[in-house]
Every structure is written in structure tokens, then in C-alpha cells.
Amino acid sequence: MDKIMRGRIKELIARHPKVGDALAEFGVACVTCAVGTCLLKDILEIHHLSPEDEQRMLTRIAEIVYPNRQVVIPLRKSQPEQKTGKLINSPPLLKLVAEHAMIKRVLARIPDMLRKLDLDTVEGRQLALASVDFIRSFADKYHHAKEEDILFKCFDGNLDIIKVMLDDHETGRAHVRAIREAVERRDTVAAVKHLKGYQKLLMEHIRKEDEVLYPWMDRQLSVTQIGRLFSEFAAADAPLAETRRRSEEFISMLEQRFGDAEPGQSR
Amino acid sequence: MKEHAHNCPGSMMMDRRKDSDAAEAGTGKVRSQLQQWPIQLHLIGPTAPYYQGADVLLVADCVAYALGGFHPEYLKGKSIAIACPKLDEGQDVYVEKIKAWIDDAKINTLTVMIMEVPCCMGLSAIAERALAAASRKVPVKRIVVGLDGEIRKEEWL
Numbered sequence: 453m454d455k456i457m458r459g460r461i462k463e464l465i466a467r468h469p470k471v472g473d474a475l476a477e478f479g480v481a482c483v484t485c486a487v488g489t490c491l492l493k494d495i496l497e498i499h500h501l502s503p504e505d506e507q508r509m510l511t512r513i514a515e516i517v518y519p520n521r522q523v524v525i526p527l528r529k530s531q532p533e534q535k536t537g538k539l540i541n542s543p544p545l546l547k548l549v550a551e552h553a554m555i556k557r558v559l560a561r562i563p564d565m566l567r568k569l570d571l572d573t574v575e576g577r578q579l580a581l582a583s584v585d586f587i588r589s590f591a592d593k594y595h596h597a598k599e600e601d602i603l604f605k606c607f608d609g610n611l612d613i614i615k616v617m618l619d620d621h622e623t624g625r626a627h628v629r630a631i632r633e634a635v636e637r638r639d640t641v642a643a644v645k646h647l648k649g650y651q652k653l654l655m656e657h658i659r660k661e662d663e664v665l666y667p668w669m670d671r672q673l674s675v676t677q678i679g680r681l682f683s684e685f686a687a688a689d690a691p692l693a694e695t696r697r698r699s700e701e702f703i704s705m706l707e708q709r710f711g712d713a714e715p716g717q718s719r
Numbered sequence: 720m721k722e723h724a725h726n727c728p729g730s731m732m733m734d735r736r737k738d739s740d741a742a743e744a745g746t747g748k749v750r751s752q753l754q755q756w757p758i759q760l761h762l763i764g765p766t767a768p769y770y771q772g773a774d775v776l777l778v779a780d781c782v783a784y785a786l787g788g789f790h791p792e793y794l795k796g797k798s799i800a801i802a803c804p805k806l807d808e809g810q811d812v813y814v815e816k817i818k819a820w821i822d823d824a825k826i827n828t829l830t831v832m833i834m835e836v837p838c839c840m841g842l843s844a845i846a847e848r849a850l851a852a853a854s855r856k857v858p859v860k861r862i863v864v865g866l867d868g869e870i871r872k873e874e875w876l
């Protein structure tokens with residue numbers, strides 16, 4: 453079992469596809485992850501399952517990998533529970549979660565916006581470019597920059613979970629470049645394709661950060677680090693007040709034009 | 720554990736001798752992590768060098784007696800002031816001093832440690848008043864300690 457714990461999860465799933473199902477049962481989505489070089493032991497730490505769930509999941513994996521052997525998984529002693537009731541509690545990380553909520557309000561309107569998008573009209577091109585501007589200036593410059601330049605720097609950059617997030621940011625940037633080029637060519641089909649791609653990527657990316665990465669980081673960060681992040685985030689935001697104001701305006705405009713998103717999509 | 724009825728839960732008598740006999744006390748000398756003097760909130764100067772940019776603990780008087788690992792687990796690397804929100808006089812001065820920590824000493828964080836008895840919440844309220852009055856903002860954490868020395872709640876405000 454120790455060998456499995458120190459093995460790369462993608463390789464384990466390749467050899468035993470049912471392991472992927474066992475992980476998914478406990479909300480661990482390694483199968484859909486693009487990188488998948490995480491070690492099983494790191495996955496346990498990052499996903500922070502209850503000791504009982506962890507034992508059940510490892511027992512399932514052991515049954516799949518060693519079908520003819522009886523492997524006993526000891527119940528881990530439960531760690532001191534977080535007594536906040538919330539998965540993410542520190543002010544700097546809550547600030548990033550609030551920015552996610554703003555980005556999600558835009559992502560929620562993209563499907564409706566795409567149904568009517570026509571780059572042969574001035575209005576259509578303006579809307580596509582305004583979306584690109586929001587993604588570039590708010591999602592990327594205002595939000596991802598704080599993650600990349602400040603938050604992620606508190607952790608080992610070789611961690612797979614961080615590499616996955618940085619990969620997502622890069623993929624997002626490639627979509628944005630493609631959207632811009634499509635607008636220049638007035639290629640509505642390509643613009644729709646990449647806006648859809650961006651929407652899907654970011655929804656999943658934000659879900660990973662809100663549900664897995666940030667709660668894990670919140671547990672790791674010391675009080676001193678929380679204080680530093682708080683002031684460094686404030687310093688990073690200060691010169692971008694105008695970006696924020698413009699982004700809020702864009703969100704209101706989008707919500708007015710494309711109405712309410714389907715329930716559960718907006719925040 | 721015996722409990723006696725009393726009007727104020729903050730001074731209700733509890734006898735926990737049996738419980739503490741059962742729990743193992745650490746052996747060996749525990750090093751003090753106190754790195755300053757004075758510590759009482761009326762006596763400290765809020766802009767003393769050890770408060771500058773520091774992670775500051777504002778601790779109710781009783782906490783360090785209830786919490787077995789106070790020095791290594793909480794005080795280590797931090798600056799401190801202690802106060803009692805129930806018995807101390809002149810608590811408006813407390814608000815001013817905490818505000819000066821935030822605005823003038825530019826502290827990094829403030830952690831308020833209180834007992835679970837209701838009157839101890841007063842210390843948290845004083846810190847929140849100071850934070851609201853300050854022009855800077857800093858993360859403020861509240862840690863509530865049980866009479867049995869266990870952490871009841873730990874949250875950023």
C-alpha cells in the first residue's frame with residue numbers, strides 16, 4: 453500500500469481505471485485533471501477527507517489494486533477539526549473568493565451572449581471586445597496576478613496542484629488571444645468556440661480553487677503569512693481601482709442585457 | 720466535574736481536579752516565549768518597537784492559565800498585551816491603544832484570545848471597535864478557549 457501512496461495517480465489510474473471511479477465517488481476528480489502527476493499521499497492531504505472517508509476510499513483502492521489480498525487500512529486519527537465552520541475563512545482568501553464570484557457572474561451570461569453573437573455587426577464586435585477586456589483586465593491582471601505573484605509564492609512552485617492552476621491560467625490566455633484574433637477576422641464561429649472554451653475552463657478552474665486549493669492553502673498558511681497576504685493584496689489592488697470600477701460596470705451591463713442566469717450559475 | 724448554579728456564568732464555580740489529575744502534565748522545563756515587558760494593556764506603549772509590523776496577541780487575563788500550550792503554541796514569535804474586559808477600568812483607553820497598534824505601529828495581524836464565558840466577548844468587541852475606528856485594516860482573528868483548555872472556536876473576523 454505504501455508503494456501506491458507514493459505513486460503518481462495518473463499512472464495508477466492508467467493501470468487500474470476503476471481507481472478513478474473510486475476517487476470520483478469521494479469527490480476527487482483526478483480523472484479529468486490534465487496533469488495528474490500528484491502522488492496519492494498528497495491527494496489525501498490536499499482533499500482533506502474525513503478519516504472515515506479516507507479509510508473507505510483507500511480500502512476501495514486497495515481492493516481494486518490487490519483483488520486477492522486482504523489489505524488493512526488503519527483509521528487515521530482525526531486531526532483537530534477546523535472550528536470555523538467555513539472551509540475558507542481568512543480575509544485574503546475570502547477576498548479572492550469574492551473576485552471569483554464576480555468572474556462567475558460574467559461566465560454565467562456567456563452562453564446567452566453567444567447565442568446572439570454576430571461579429572459582422574459593430575455591436576457584436578464591441579461586445580466580444582468588452583468581454584475580452586474584462587477577462588484580461590479583471591480575471592487576469594487583477595485576479596490571476598495576485599495568485600501568481602503573491603499567493604502561490606507562499607508555496608512550493610513544484611507542487612502539482614499549483615502547476616495545474618498555472619497551466620489553466622495559460623490555457624485561458626491562449627483562448628483570449630484566439631478570441632481577439634477571431635474578432636479581427638470577424639470569424640464568429642471561432643470567437644464562439646474560444647469564448648465557450650474559456651467559460652468551461654474557468655468555471656472548472658474556479659471550482660477547483662474554491663473547493664480544493666484555497667481550503668488547503670487556508671489550513672497551511674500561518675497567521676503571519678495571512679497578514680502579509682492581506683497587505684500585499686491591498687497594495688496590488690490600490691493602483692487598479694479604475695479597473696475594478698469598470699469591471700463592475702461591465703458585469704451590471706451584461707446582467708441587464710442578458711437577464712438572470714440559470715439558478716445556481718451566478719454566484 | 721461538579722458545577723454549581725450561580726447567576727453569572729463567568730464566575731460559576733467548577734471543580735475539575737479529577738480531570739486535570741487524569742491528564743498527563745508535560746515534564747521538563749518549558750521555555751518562556753515572552754519577548755517583551757510590560758504586557759498589561761494599560762501599561763504598554765502601543766508603538767513600542769516589538770509591536771511594529773508584528774503579529775499581536777490581545778489576550779484575556781485568564782487564557783494563559785487555561786491553555787496548557789500557551790507559550791509554544793500561541794505566544795511564540797508574537798507580541799502581546801493582556802486585559803480583562805470584565806474587571807478593568809478605563810476601557811476607552813484600550814480602544815485607543817489598539818487603534819494605535821493598527822494605524823501607528825502598523826501591526827501585521829491581531830489575534831484576540833478570550834475565554835468561552837460570555838463576558839469575555841467584551842474584549843473581542845473592544846478590538847472590533849478599534850478596528851472600525853482605525854484607518855488601516857488588518858486581519859483580526861478570534862480564538863475562544865474553553866474552561867477545559869480546549870480551543871472552542873478559531874475564526875477570522
Ligand SMILES: [Fe+2]
Nearest residue numbers: 596599617661
Ligand atoms: Fe487561478
Ligand SMILES: [Fe+2]
Nearest residue numbers: 552599658661
Ligand atoms: Fe482564482
